[in-house]
Amino acid sequence: MEIYDITIVGGGPVGMFAAFYAGMRQAKTKLIDSLPQLGGQLATLYPEKTIYDIPGFPEIKAGELVTNLEKQLQSFSHTYCLEEEVKDVIQHDDYFELITNKTSHYSRSIILALGNGSFQPRRLKLERAAFFEDRGLDYYVTDLMKYAGKKVAIAGGGDSAIDWALMLEPIAAEVSLIHRRPQFRAHEHSVTKLQASNVSILTPYVIKELKGDSQLTGLTLEQVKSGETRNLAIDHLIVNYGFSSSLDYLKTWGLAGTRQTVTVASDMKTSLPGIYACGDIVSYDGKVKLIASGFGEAPTAVNNALHFIDPKLRTQPVHSSSLFPQK
Secondary structure, eight states: OOEEEEEEEOOSHHHHHHHHHHHHTTOOEEEEESSSSTTHHHHHTOTTOEEOOBTTBSOEEHHHHHHHHHHHHTTSOOEEEESOOEEEEEEOSSOEEEEESSOEEEEEEEEEOOTTOSEEEOOOOSTTHHHHBTTTEESSOSOGGGGTTSEEEEEOOSHHHHHHHHHHTTTSSEEEEEOSSSSOOSOHHHHHHHHTSSOEEETTEEEEEEEESSSEEEEEEEETTTOOEEEEEOSEEEEOOOEEEOOGGGGGGTOOBOSSOEEOOTTOBOSSTTEEEOSTTEEOTTOOOOHHHHHHHHHHHHHHHHHHHOTTSOSSOOOGGGTSOOO
């Protein structure tokens, strides 16, 4: 039975950075993820999306960020177990047993970097919506050039919807953004850029009907207050109503938290000694759900997990610039 120092559950950007930092601390590290590749939602759903809140990068494609994190991880020989979903955790005297859909893993500490858990898009609840999937109706974008020269409508009012609209504006023939409220939920800077763009802003409207035979060709929109309708000819509709996920199974492990989060202290420890968490899964006063925040929480989780294993280890090691020889 091989026991690791740290097992990280979740292979998104925050889990990847946690694994890198664990390598800097020379911890024997394993990373488990249910997807067939590292990178989480960024790699699976949004590889073409531009991200603006990573320090040091005015903007960076999601796929490029994941590639950079993979290169960073090549500094260390960690163990990666992909396409495995952790079903249960059993605490033994001085180690944990993580039971997955394939086997058992053993670790002296655990770091949960599960993001929002396993996810599914919130689908459009209209007649024939399921039929039009991959026939003009998309829930995420993996190839921007698919929409080159096309008439594209985007439904949603958050950051992702506005980001897609702005990214597609120079590529598509026309871009329309449909939202049920006059106000958007996105960052103010993004809304200002949207208002200065050539994107057609259709608010407050909801999608009433999908039109087309074998392919989606148009929409009927309904004005929220007046009920007045209008038709919109399109080639593609991208629905960005967010994603639903559940972390209910974590409660069976005895972890305190809500349906969507795990409660942590300032050192990222959960209610179970030896189990830490970081990234979007965690909840504490003042928590901000950004990748950048998760990147900051990851080293805190790693350092305190190692201190839990061996109280003689410092929770604040030397700076990273001191760990590698200067060139």
